[in-house]
Amino acid sequence: MTGNRVISVRNLVKKFGSFTANDNLNFDVYEGEIFGFLGANGAGKTTALRILSGLSAPTSGEVMVAGYDATKESEMIKRNIGYMCQKFSLYEDLTVRENIMLYGGIYGMSRQLIREQEQKLLNRLNFNEFRNRVISDLPLGLRQKLAFSVALLHQPKIIFLDEPTGGVDPITRRQFWEMIYETASAGITIFVTTHYMDEAEYCDRVCIMNEGRIVALDTPENLKKQYNALNVEEVFIKIARPLKETV
Amino acid sequence: MKIIDSWRIGKKYGEVQALDDLTFSVNESEIFGFIGPDGAGKTTLFRIITTLLLPDEGKMRVLGVDVVRGFKELRRKTGYMPGRFSLYNDLTVQENLEFYATVFGTTVKENYDLIADIYSHIEPFRKRLAGKLSGGMKQKLALSCALIHKPSLLVLDEPTTGIDAVSRSEFWDLLGKLRKHRITVVVSTPYMDEAMRCDRVALIQNGKILSVDEPDKIRQGFSRKLFTIRSADKYSLITAVRKYPGTLTAYPFGETVHITFSGDLYDDSLFRYLEGMGIKDAVISEAEAGIEDRFLELMEKGATA
Amino acid sequence: MKRFLAFVKKEFLHIFRDIRTLIIIFGIPVAQILIFGFVVRTDIKNAGVAIMDLSQDDVSRKLTDKIISSGFFLNTGYLSNYTEIETEFRKGNTRAVLIFGKDFGRNLTREGKAVMSIIADGSDPNAATLITNYTMAIVRDFNIDIAGPALSGSGVIVPEVKMFYNPNLQSHFTFVPGVITLILILICALMTSVTISREKEFGTMEVLLVSPLRPVQIILGKVTPYFLLSFINVILILLLSWIVFDLPVKGSLVLLLAETMLYILMSLSLGILISTISDTMQQAIFISFLGLMLPTIILSGFIFPIENMHQVYNLVSMIVPPRYFIVIIKNIMIKGTGLMFVWKETLILLLMTIFFISVSIRKFRLRLE
Known part of the structure; x- marks a missing residue:
C-alpha cells in the first residue's frame, strides 16, 4: 500500500488499572484503504476504536488520526471522522429528512450545505420518494445504505463501520460493499470493526487482535496463504484457538 | 414420524x-x-x-x-x-x-x-x-x-x-x-x-x-457456470464487468467478483474490454458455487417472478 | 411444588443479589421513620409566644406571667390587634399567640368564668400540639390556684384552642400509616411489575412460558417473596415507630396485620396487572410511578386531606386503593377502632383485590401475543 497515512499508531498502550486492554499496538492505515479490524469480544478492539475516534486517551504511545494527535486534539479528530454501527445509527421515529438535518446540524454544517448534500445523497440512493418517510417504515437494507450515506454527510476523511453488514440479505450486503468500494475509491478511508469473518474478506487489509495484541496484519489473500486456510475465518480460528486453550 | x-x-x-x-x-x-x-x-x-x-x-x-x-x-x-x-x-x-x-x-x-x-x-x-x-x-x-x-x-x-x-x-x-x-x-x-x-x-x-434441501444439493442447484474474477482495483473491476455485454450477473464476493455469462462462456473480448476500461491485471477462473451464490440466484428469481 | 419452590428460590436470589434494591426496600422506610423520629421533638423549651391582652386586668397579667415564667415559653412580643396575628406568625419566631379578649376580666368577675384563646401555628403540628397541651396544663393549674380544686372541673378560665394554618392538625404520627401505605404499594406493585417485565426484556420469559411451569406458578412464584418481604417491612416499621415515636398500635394488632395482608395482596395483583401491559422495565416503572406513586401521595389523603380536596379530585381519589387503606390503618393504629368502623373500606379493598387478581390472571398470556 502506498499513499498518505491517515491513521498512524505507534506503541499504543491503554491500561485500565492493572489490566492492559491494548498492549503496544503499531499499525498504519492509508488513504482510501478498507481496513478490517477483527477480534473476539474482549480482545481490545473496542478500546482501540475509542482511542482512534478521540473518545479516550491512550495511556502511552503516539496515535495520529486524520493528521491530529489523539491525546491532544481529540475534538479535531471527531470533526474529521464518521461513524456508523449497524444497530443504532438513525433515529427510527424521525423521517429521512429530519435525520439528515439533525446529523448535519450536529456537525455544524450550514443549512445551505446540508440541503445540497441532502439532495446529492437522495439522488445517489434514488431515495427522493422516501424523503418524508419515518425510518422505521423503511426496509433494513435501505436503512443501512442511508445510515452509511448520512455518516458521510460531513465529508469525513475516515469512516468507522461497526459490523456494517451483519444479518442483512446477500443482495443488500453486496450493494452495501459496492457503496463502500465507491467511497474508498474516492479517497475516504474505511475502518471496519467486526467479528463477522465474512466481512473481513472484503477488506484490503485485516488486522487480527487477541488479548490486547495484534497477532496478524496483512491482506486477506496473504493471510490465507500464510496459514494455509480457505478463508479468513479459518485463519482466525488457527490463530485464536491455540491462544485460547492456553488460558 | x-x-x-x-x-x-x-x-x-x-x-x-x-x-x-x-x-x-x-x-x-x-x-x-x-x-x-x-x-x-x-x-x-x-x-x-x-x-x-x-x-x-x-x-x-x-x-x-x-x-x-x-x-x-x-x-x-x-x-x-x-x-x-x-x-x-x-x-x-x-x-x-x-x-x-x-x-x-x-x-x-x-x-x-x-x-x-x-x-x-x-x-x-x-x-x-x-x-x-x-x-x-x-x-x-x-x-x-x-x-x-x-x-x-x-x-x-x-x-x-x-x-x-x-x-x-x-x-x-x-x-x-x-x-x-x-x-x-x-x-x-x-x-x-x-x-x-x-x-x-x-x-x-x-x-x-x-x-429446502441438503446444503450440497442446494449449492449444486446453481443453474449456471460460475467464474471468479479479481483485480487490485475492485471498484473499477465491478463497475466495468457489469457493463460488459456478455455479463449476466456480477457480485462482489470478498476479494473477488463472482460473475456469470450468458451462454456460460466468455472470450478474449472480456479482457480487451476490461483493458479498455483501464483494468490490466484481471484474472479469471471457474469456481464452484456456494450456498450464498444460490441464495442470490433464488432471490433474483423471486424479484423478477 | 418442587418447581414452584425452585422458582421462589430463584426470585429470592435475584432480590438478595441486587443490594441496591434491598436497600431501597428496607432503607427507605427505616430512614423515613428515623428522620421523623429525630425531627419530631417530644418536649419544648423556649417556644416563642406572643401575648394579646386586650383586657389588661389583674388575672390576665398573672396568668401571662405564670405561663411565661414556666420556662417552656419565651415572650416574643405584645400584640394589640387581631390583624397582627398573621404577621406575627409569618415572622417565624412565634409559635403561639395567647389572647385575652376585651371582656375577659369583666366576664371573670361578673360570671365567674371567662374564655381565653390559644392560637397555635399548625404548620408544625407536633409543636403546636405540645404547646397547646402545655399551656392548657398551666391554665388548669392556675384555675386551681384561684378557685380551689373543687371548681377546676368546669374551670374558671376556659382555654380555647385554634390552629393557624393546618386547622385539622395533621400530626406527624399520621405519617407512619402514610409511610406504610406508600412503601407497600411501592414494593409490591413496582417491584413485581419490574421483575416480571425484566424477564420479558431479557427473553427469559420465553423459556419460562415454554417450560411446564403453569402461569399460576409463575405469578405466585413472583409474588411470594415480595409478600414476605413486605410483611417483614411492615413489622419493622411498626416496631420502629413504637420505639422511636412511642407510638403503639392502639387497636387490634391482629386486625391491623390482617388488613395489611389484604392491602399487600391488592398491591401485588396491581403489580402483575401492570406487568401484563408493559414489555420493558422502563414502561413498568413509568406506569407504576404515574399510576400508583403519585395518586398514593397526592390523592390518598396521605399528605393532602381528602376533605379539603376539590370535588373532582375527591371523586378521582375514590378509585385510588391507598385512600381506603389509609383510613383503615389510621383508625386501627391511632384511633384504636375495630372492624366495625372500617368494614366498608375493607370491603372495597377486598373487591378491588378480587378484581385485579382475576383480570391479571386472565391477562397473563400463555403466549407472546
Missing part, C-alpha cells in the same frame, strides 16, 4: 406478512437449519414451533402433536434457546442450570451425560455470575440449560449471532455430537457459511422458503 410437519403456515403482523405459506418437514435426529437475513421470519417461525405464537393460517405438528391444541404437552418435550440467551445474569452458572433443571422437572445429575460435552467447558466457572461470562460461554450455558431436560426437539434461534469465530465453530461441533443422543435440532442463522454444518437447510427470505 416427522419431528416437524408444517403445512402452509402463515402469520401476519398487521399488514406485514411475516410468514407466507411455509410447508416443510424435519426428520428425526437431523440438524435442520433456517438460513436467512434478519427480518426473514425465522424468529416468528420458531415461536410458532415452540407454541409461543399462534399461526394465522395452516397447520403444524411437532413431535406428532398439533402446536395449537397440544401446547402443554409440547412445552415439556421441546428445548428452546431464544435469540437473546435466556439466562439470569444475576444468578451463577450453576444456579441457572439447576433452576432450569428443576423447572423442567429433572435434575442436573440425571441428564448430566447429555450436557457433559458442553457443560465441561464452563464448569470451572460454575460459581461465576452468568452476566460475567464471555459471549461464547454464555451461549454454551444457554445450550446446557435448553438441553437439561433431554428434549426430543431442540430449537435454537440464532445461537451464533455475535459470537466470535472460534466459539462459533466449537458450537457447531457440539451440536453435531447431539445426533448420537437422537435429539433433533432446528437452528436458525443469518450466516450463510453455517449452512454447510447442517444436514438439511431451508433458505428463507421475506417470510418465504426459497429452497
Whole structure:
C-alpha cells in the first residue's frame, strides 16, 4: 500500500488499572484503504476504536488520526471522522429528512450545505420518494445504505463501520460493499470493526487482535496463504484457538 | 414420524406478512437449519414451533402433536434457546442450570451425560455470575440449560449471532455430537457459511422458503457456470464487468467478483474490454458455487417472478 | 411444588443479589421513620409566644406571667390587634399567640368564668400540639390556684384552642400509616411489575412460558417473596415507630396485620396487572410511578386531606386503593377502632383485590401475543 497515512499508531498502550486492554499496538492505515479490524469480544478492539475516534486517551504511545494527535486534539479528530454501527445509527421515529438535518446540524454544517448534500445523497440512493418517510417504515437494507450515506454527510476523511453488514440479505450486503468500494475509491478511508469473518474478506487489509495484541496484519489473500486456510475465518480460528486453550 | 410437519403456515403482523405459506418437514435426529437475513421470519417461525405464537393460517405438528391444541404437552418435550440467551445474569452458572433443571422437572445429575460435552467447558466457572461470562460461554450455558431436560426437539434461534469465530465453530461441533443422543435440532442463522454444518437447510427470505434441501444439493442447484474474477482495483473491476455485454450477473464476493455469462462462456473480448476500461491485471477462473451464490440466484428469481 | 419452590428460590436470589434494591426496600422506610423520629421533638423549651391582652386586668397579667415564667415559653412580643396575628406568625419566631379578649376580666368577675384563646401555628403540628397541651396544663393549674380544686372541673378560665394554618392538625404520627401505605404499594406493585417485565426484556420469559411451569406458578412464584418481604417491612416499621415515636398500635394488632395482608395482596395483583401491559422495565416503572406513586401521595389523603380536596379530585381519589387503606390503618393504629368502623373500606379493598387478581390472571398470556 502506498499513499498518505491517515491513521498512524505507534506503541499504543491503554491500561485500565492493572489490566492492559491494548498492549503496544503499531499499525498504519492509508488513504482510501478498507481496513478490517477483527477480534473476539474482549480482545481490545473496542478500546482501540475509542482511542482512534478521540473518545479516550491512550495511556502511552503516539496515535495520529486524520493528521491530529489523539491525546491532544481529540475534538479535531471527531470533526474529521464518521461513524456508523449497524444497530443504532438513525433515529427510527424521525423521517429521512429530519435525520439528515439533525446529523448535519450536529456537525455544524450550514443549512445551505446540508440541503445540497441532502439532495446529492437522495439522488445517489434514488431515495427522493422516501424523503418524508419515518425510518422505521423503511426496509433494513435501505436503512443501512442511508445510515452509511448520512455518516458521510460531513465529508469525513475516515469512516468507522461497526459490523456494517451483519444479518442483512446477500443482495443488500453486496450493494452495501459496492457503496463502500465507491467511497474508498474516492479517497475516504474505511475502518471496519467486526467479528463477522465474512466481512473481513472484503477488506484490503485485516488486522487480527487477541488479548490486547495484534497477532496478524496483512491482506486477506496473504493471510490465507500464510496459514494455509480457505478463508479468513479459518485463519482466525488457527490463530485464536491455540491462544485460547492456553488460558 | 416427522419431528416437524408444517403445512402452509402463515402469520401476519398487521399488514406485514411475516410468514407466507411455509410447508416443510424435519426428520428425526437431523440438524435442520433456517438460513436467512434478519427480518426473514425465522424468529416468528420458531415461536410458532415452540407454541409461543399462534399461526394465522395452516397447520403444524411437532413431535406428532398439533402446536395449537397440544401446547402443554409440547412445552415439556421441546428445548428452546431464544435469540437473546435466556439466562439470569444475576444468578451463577450453576444456579441457572439447576433452576432450569428443576423447572423442567429433572435434575442436573440425571441428564448430566447429555450436557457433559458442553457443560465441561464452563464448569470451572460454575460459581461465576452468568452476566460475567464471555459471549461464547454464555451461549454454551444457554445450550446446557435448553438441553437439561433431554428434549426430543431442540430449537435454537440464532445461537451464533455475535459470537466470535472460534466459539462459533466449537458450537457447531457440539451440536453435531447431539445426533448420537437422537435429539433433533432446528437452528436458525443469518450466516450463510453455517449452512454447510447442517444436514438439511431451508433458505428463507421475506417470510418465504426459497429452497429446502441438503446444503450440497442446494449449492449444486446453481443453474449456471460460475467464474471468479479479481483485480487490485475492485471498484473499477465491478463497475466495468457489469457493463460488459456478455455479463449476466456480477457480485462482489470478498476479494473477488463472482460473475456469470450468458451462454456460460466468455472470450478474449472480456479482457480487451476490461483493458479498455483501464483494468490490466484481471484474472479469471471457474469456481464452484456456494450456498450464498444460490441464495442470490433464488432471490433474483423471486424479484423478477 | 418442587418447581414452584425452585422458582421462589430463584426470585429470592435475584432480590438478595441486587443490594441496591434491598436497600431501597428496607432503607427507605427505616430512614423515613428515623428522620421523623429525630425531627419530631417530644418536649419544648423556649417556644416563642406572643401575648394579646386586650383586657389588661389583674388575672390576665398573672396568668401571662405564670405561663411565661414556666420556662417552656419565651415572650416574643405584645400584640394589640387581631390583624397582627398573621404577621406575627409569618415572622417565624412565634409559635403561639395567647389572647385575652376585651371582656375577659369583666366576664371573670361578673360570671365567674371567662374564655381565653390559644392560637397555635399548625404548620408544625407536633409543636403546636405540645404547646397547646402545655399551656392548657398551666391554665388548669392556675384555675386551681384561684378557685380551689373543687371548681377546676368546669374551670374558671376556659382555654380555647385554634390552629393557624393546618386547622385539622395533621400530626406527624399520621405519617407512619402514610409511610406504610406508600412503601407497600411501592414494593409490591413496582417491584413485581419490574421483575416480571425484566424477564420479558431479557427473553427469559420465553423459556419460562415454554417450560411446564403453569402461569399460576409463575405469578405466585413472583409474588411470594415480595409478600414476605413486605410483611417483614411492615413489622419493622411498626416496631420502629413504637420505639422511636412511642407510638403503639392502639387497636387490634391482629386486625391491623390482617388488613395489611389484604392491602399487600391488592398491591401485588396491581403489580402483575401492570406487568401484563408493559414489555420493558422502563414502561413498568413509568406506569407504576404515574399510576400508583403519585395518586398514593397526592390523592390518598396521605399528605393532602381528602376533605379539603376539590370535588373532582375527591371523586378521582375514590378509585385510588391507598385512600381506603389509609383510613383503615389510621383508625386501627391511632384511633384504636375495630372492624366495625372500617368494614366498608375493607370491603372495597377486598373487591378491588378480587378484581385485579382475576383480570391479571386472565391477562397473563400463555403466549407472546
